[in-house]
Amino acid sequence: MALPTSIKLFEMAPRDGLQNEPGTLVPTATKIELIERLANAGLTHIEAASFVSPKWVPQMGDATDVMNGIARKPGVVYSALTPNLKGLEGALAAGVEEVAVFGAASEAFSQKNINCSIAESLERFEPVLARANEAGVRVRGYVSCVLGCPYEGDISPQKVAEVAKALFDMGCYEISLGDTIGVGTPLAAKRMIEATRQQVPIEHLAAHFHDTYGMALANLYAVLEEGISVIDAATAGLGGCPYAKGASGNVATEDVLYLLEGLGINTGIDLQAVIDTGYWITNELGRKPSAKVALAKGISRQ
Ligand code: HMG
Ligand code: MG
Numbered sequence: 001m002a003l004p005t006s007i008k009l010f011e012m013a014p015r016d017g018l019q020n021e022p023g024t025l026v027p028t029a030t031k032i033e034l035i036e037r038l039a040n041a042g043l044t045h046i047e048a049a050s051f052v053s054p055k056w057v058p059q060m061g062d063a064t065d066v067m068n069g070i071a072r073k074p075g076v077v078y079s080a081l082t083p084n085l086k087g088l089e090g091a092l093a094a095g096v097e098e099v100a101v102f103g104a105a106s107e108a109f110s111q112k113n114i115n116c117s118i119a120e121s122l123e124r125f126e127p128v129l130a131r132a133n134e135a136g137v138r139v140r141g142y143v144s145c146v147l148g149c150p151y152e153g154d155i156s157p158q159k160v161a162e163v164a165k166a167l168f169d170m171g172c173y174e175i176s177l178g179d180t181i182g183v184g185t186p187l188a189a190k191r192m193i194e195a196t197r198q199q200v201p202i203e204h205l206a207a208h209f210h211d212t213y214g215m216a217l218a219n220l221y222a223v224l225e226e227g228i229s230v231i232d233a234a235t236a237g238l239g240g241c242p243y244a245k246g247a248s249g250n251v252a253t254e255d256v257l258y259l260l261e262g263l264g265i266n267t268g269i270d271l272q273a274v275i276d277t278g279y280w281i282t283n284e285l286g287r288k289p290s291a292k293v294a295l296a297k298g299i300s301r302q
Contacts, residue, residue, distance in 0.1 A: 004229035007265050008045060009257075010176070010206065011038050012250050013281065014066070015047040015081060017238030019059050021285065028062045032069040034281050038235060039073040041273035043253075047100070048078040051087035067094035079140065083114055088128050092135050099132055100176075101125040102142035103167060105160045108151035109144055109180070113243040122166050129171045141172030142208065146192055147184030147219075150244050157195035165199035174204050176232055179219065181247040182212030186222035193226040206230035209251050211237060211290075216251035217259060224263075231256055236278035237290035252291030254278060272300050 014035050018026050035048050048070065054061030063080060070078060079098035082088040091099050103121045104110040110118045125141075132139045145152075146160045164175045177196065179189070189209075196205060207223050207230070209216040220231060237252035257271045271293075278289040279299040289295065 002227075003224050003263055003265065004227065005265065006229065007224075007260055007267055008206075008230045009043060009253065009267055009269060010045045010047065010208075010230060010232045011043040011253060012047050012208075012232050012234040013038065013236065013238045013253070015050050015060070016232075016250055017234040017236070017281075019050060019057050020239065021059050025059060025061070026285070028065045028069060030281075030284050031062070031066050034277070035066070035070050035078065036073075037277040037280065038274070039076045041277055042267075042269035043274075044075060044268075045077050045079070048080060049091075049094075050081040051090040051099075052081060052083055064090060064094045067091070067096060082128060082132075084124055085127055085131060088131055092131075092137065096137060098138045098140065099128075100140040100142060101128055101167070101172070102144065103163055104144040104149075104180075105155045105163050106145040106149035106152045109149050109243065112151065113144065118163060122163075122170070125167070125170060133171060139172050140174050140176060140206075141167030141170075142176045142178055143167065144178040144180045144244075146177045147179040147188055148181060150181050150247070157192045160192050161196040161199045164196050164205070168200045168204060174206055174230060175200055176206040176208045176230075178208040178232075179210055179216070180244045182210035182216060184209065184219050185215055186218050189219040189222045190226055193223050193228060197226070202227040203229065206232055208232035210239065210247050210249065211251050212248040217255055220251060220256065221259070235274055235289075235291075236282050236294065238281070249290060252278070252289070252294070254289070254291035254293040258293040272297070276300055 049063035050060035233253040234250035239249035
């Protein structure tokens with residue numbers, strides 16, 4: 001067992017965390033403050049916004065104002081989702097330095113989420129990558145439903161590997177593998193990584209696990225053993241996908257940090273500052289963090 005010696009943490013709370021927030025729209029100023037607090041806590045990769053159709057995802061409708069409003073901290077990458085050229089143009093105008101396209105390993109989910117087949121989505125991403133490349137902007141690629149689909153059930157590891165390879169060959173520098181509905185278990189997660197790493201080098205793969213069934217940390221530990229060294233997580237365990245009914249939040253950044261500290265893997269991120277940020281944002285949303293570590297340690301008394 002050789003665990004990675006360092007881990008890149010990709011913070012999801014401002015995008016995956018808030019995109020599915022029911023009820024009233026989260027104010028732009030709150031989103032901006034969240035992003036700035038996360039950067040101050042030491043997070044260096046923050047998915048800050050999503051340039052998707054506001055009719056499909058109203059919570060992300062202020063992406064331009066969010067991106068323009070944040071005080072950018074040197075050394076921090078603020079990225080955004082861009083499903084098509086229209087989204088990319090908006091993101092470029094707002095000065096992003098990194099974007100992400102998102103596909104799926106499930107046909108039904110692809111249709112529900114982005115209104116096209118997997119093959120069509122890959123065709124649609126080609127010009128996005130070409131334009132981003134021209135603008136000197138890196139592109140990350142997501143594959144959703146890697147451990148199960150809300151519409152199709154089981155998904156084969158080979159299908160995940162195939163879509164991940166297509167995104168990687170197209171020029172995505174990193175492929176984030178999403179257990180969108182959090183149904184995976186450790187052995188399935190390992191098998192999925194073992195199939196995918198044969199197509200995409202392991203250092204270009206990331207784990208993006210939702211915690212619906214409480215398995216996300218166990219699954220993460222399993223894939224760390226496979227050599228995964230990039231983890232997506234959301235402070236306070238915020239998150240979900242509007243097109244994956246019942247899916248709960250991402251694995252909580254607080255819980256991942258505690259796990260990594262226990263494994264002797266230093267991230268340079270201030271756990272207590274993340275916990276405090278989690279209490280702050282969930283208070284704004286009218287609830288408590290779902291991160292176990294945040295509940296155990298509590299907010300600091302500044
Ligand atoms: P469409 O309706 O097929 O696209 O949507 P269209 O090109 O026919 O355009 C229809 C309308 O949308 C037009 O407006 C366009 O201008 C507008 P109208 O003429 O009707 O007024 N439009 C846009 N507006 C703003 N920004 C854009 C944009 N594109 C078109 N970029 C589309 C296709 C992909 C846009 C749509 O299906 C969509 O926005 N889907 C949102 C999907 C989404 O955001 N899902 C959640 C994120 S993915 C996720 O959470 C999973 C992940 O976390 C990993 C995991 O957990 O697995 C990443
Ligand atoms: Mg997600």
